[in-house]
Amino acid sequence: MSIVVINALKVPVEAGSELEARFAARKHSVDGSPGFEGFQLLRPVAGEERYFVYTQWATREDFENWRAQRAGHDHAAQAPVASGMDLLEFDVVDLG
Incomplete structure (x- = not known):
């Protein structure tokens, strides 16, 4: 059964484009991880x-x-964009 993990980031309006640029720069960095299904x-x-x-x-x-x-890869070289985060986890329900 798949799981979904959602990281809810509090980002100031003026920092949204910077957050998007950072994710775009590393959008395929998780692709090869075992069990990864999508982002x-x-x-x-x-x-x-x-x-x-x-x-x-x-x-x-x-x-x-x-x-x-990835515990040691906290992106410390860049100032944080988000001011807070909540981690939400869900099981994907098989309705089959």
Whole structure:
């Protein structure tokens, strides 16, 4: 069963384009990770002010392994764009 992990980022309006540019610069960096199934960056339009970083993984273990591998890669060379974040996790329900 796949899982979806959404990172909800609080980004000031004036920093949205910078966040998008940073994600565009590394948009395929997760592609080769075991169990990775997809990624989308969702820009707020109405009813929400946060950006959502949506990823889908084959298993929770695949996500946790990827997360552990990138623990030391915090992008410290650049000043943060987001002022806060919430991590949301969901199981994908098989309705078959």
